[in-house]
Amino acid sequence: MLSSRREFMQQSIAGMLSVSMLQSSLWQQEWKEILAKYKDRSPQAVAEDEDFWFYVQQAYITSPHIINLNNGGVSPHPLPVHQQHVQLLEQANIAPAYQMWQIIDKGREPIRQKLAQLGGCSAEEIAITRNTTESLDLVIMGLDLKEGDEVVLTKQDYPNMINAWKMREKRDKIKLNWINLELPIEKDEIFVDYFTNAFTPKTKVVQLTHMINWTGQIMPVAKIAREAKKRGIKVIVDGAHTFAQFKFSIPELGGDYFGTSLHKWLSAPFGTGMLWVKKENIKELWPLFPNHEFDSDNIRKFEAMGTRNMCAEMAIEAAIDFHNGIGIERKEARLRYLKNYWAERASRIPGVKLFTSLNKNYSCALALFSIENAKPEDIQQHLFSKYRIYTVTIEWENIKGIRVTPHVYTKLSELDLLVMGIQDFVNTQVAKK
Numbered sequence: 001m002l003s004s005r006r007e008f009m010q011q012s013i014a015g016m017l018s019v020s021m022l023q024s025s026l027w028q029q030e031w032k033e034i035l036a037k038y039k040d041r042s043p044q045a046v047a048e049d050e051d052f053w054f055y056v057q058q059a060y061i062t063s064p065h066i067i068n069l070n071n072g073g074v075s076p077h078p079l080p081v082h083q084q085h086v087q088l089l090e091q092a093n094i095a096p097a098y099q100m101w102q103i104i105d106k107g108r109e110p111i112r113q114k115l116a117q118l119g120g121c122s123a124e125e126i127a128i129t130r131n132t133t134e135s136l137d138l139v140i141m142g143l144d145l146k147e148g149d150e151v152v153l154t155k156q157d158y159p160n161m162i163n164a165w166k167m168r169e170k171r172d173k174i175k176l177n178w179i180n181l182e183l184p185i186e187k188d189e190i191f192v193d194y195f196t197n198a199f200t201p202k203t204k205v206v207q208l209t210h211m212i213n214w215t216g217q218i219m220p221v222a223k224i225a226r227e228a229k230k231r232g233i234k235v236i237v238d239g240a241h242t243f244a245q246f247k248f249s250i251p252e253l254g255g256d257y258f259g260t261s262l263h264k265w266l267s268a269p270f271g272t273g274m275l276w277v278k279k280e281n282i283k284e285l286w287p288l289f290p291n292h293e294f295d296s297d298n299i300r301k302f303e304a305m306g307t308r309n310m311c312a313e314m315a316i317e318a319a320i321d322f323h324n325g326i327g328i329e330r331k332e333a334r335l336r337y338l339k340n341y342w343a344e345r346a347s348r349i350p351g352v353k354l355f356t357s358l359n360k361n362y363s364c365a366l367a368l369f370s371i372e373n374a375k376p377e378d379i380q381q382h383l384f385s386k387y388r389i390y391t392v393t394i395e396w397e398n399i400k401g402i403r404v405t406p407h408v409y410t411k412l413s414e415l416d417l418l419v420m421g422i423q424d425f426v427n428t429q430v431a432k433k
């Protein structure tokens with residue numbers, strides 16, 4: 001009995017995998033034809049062409065039981081990425097030490113090159129990590145700072161980074177100078193003033209969150225970094241949400257360090273990330289997990305984190321290919337189109353307030369809304385229990401609301417349902433009064 005159940009389970013899993021493999025190769029054939037057909041169309045025209053995005057949607061396995069509008073947390077990966085990851089896992093599992101360390105890991109340098117192309121930087125400045133937290137904690141913990149040195153950061157930065165700095169404050173007696181941003185902001189100068197007012201002669205480091213995850217606010221990092229550089233301040237950029245969401249090159253931001261997660265907007269396997277360190281800063285940055293070259297200027301010294309899922313790392317390649325197939329200009333235009341699609345409609349409902357600018361310089365895929373006199377968790381529950389729409393409740397410092405994050409596979413019909421759900425919530429509130 002036990003063995004027949006086990007056989008059944010094994011056959012079902014094998015069946016599911018082969019269906020997704022088949023689906024993936026059929027999809028890849030059609031995808032090539034679609035890309036050829038659309039090659040001369042402008043990104044904006046493609047952004048609004050549902051036929052193109054229909055093919056992108058087909059690359060994702062979704063469920064009728066949930067409409068996932070929290071892609072900001074982590075993204076699902078499309079079929080070609082899933083397929084490459086699963087194939088590598090199967091290969092590794094035959095003889096993991098040999099397969100992972102001798103064969104599969106050979107893909108590391110080509111992937112470093114491809115990531116560098118996406119970032120517009122040198123491959124000698126790219127380390128492959130597991131996420132933004134690891135990338136930036138590595139920088140926060142690895143910088144030489146002494147008692148009395150000052151660091152400027154905002155209360156709207158990500159908690160993991162804030163906690164790392166608080167630990168250094170306690171351990172090394174550095175001083176943290178906090179900025180409390182009032183969002184949304186639609187003027188670069190306001191940001192620049194916030195930061196320049198916080199800098200002192202003792203400031204050694206500033207942390208800039210390229211896109212603030214709570215509301216989707218884009219910060220003018222290059223302008224703030226320019227002011228920091230004039231004062232000899234090192235610049236750490238938290239790019240968790242921006243890499244592969246919209247077009248920019250990492251060096252043009254003017255920072256010294258940039259960390260991101262590849263399982264967000266690149267749709268690479270879970271637990272994949274990247275750290276960029278400007279070449280001249282590599283030598284002086286201490287790695288969190290030292291290898292024998294811990295004081296060298298070799299970027300690979302940041303990758304000695306021991307045995308891990310190298311198959312996930314190597315499947316980053318398929319994610320880059322998928323991303324390049326869509327193209328960053330089309331992806332950026334589509335994500336902004338989807339965000340504006342629901343946000344403009346929702347903002348016309350009485351009582352609904354947006355905490356995200358719709359100006360293209362200050363937001364892209366993410367946006368936050370609230371409803372007058374309503375608790376965010378009640379709105380989130382309503383959307384989930386009645387419409388199976390999954391969003392995230394945000395209550396952080398001076399920010400309160402529901403964050404909505406579509407991705408390239410999101411359908412307009414799903415956003416229509418979201419707006420209907422918001423309207424419906426407002427109607428029930430009005431009826432209760």
Ligand SMILES: Cc1ncc(COP(=O)(O)O)c(C=O)c1O
Pocket residue numbers: 072073131132133134157158160209211212213238240241261
């Ligand atoms: C701004 C920001 N920084 C860092 C992180 C941490 O990312 P991860 O959990 O992939 O390390 C997140 C996650 O959402 C984020 O939004």
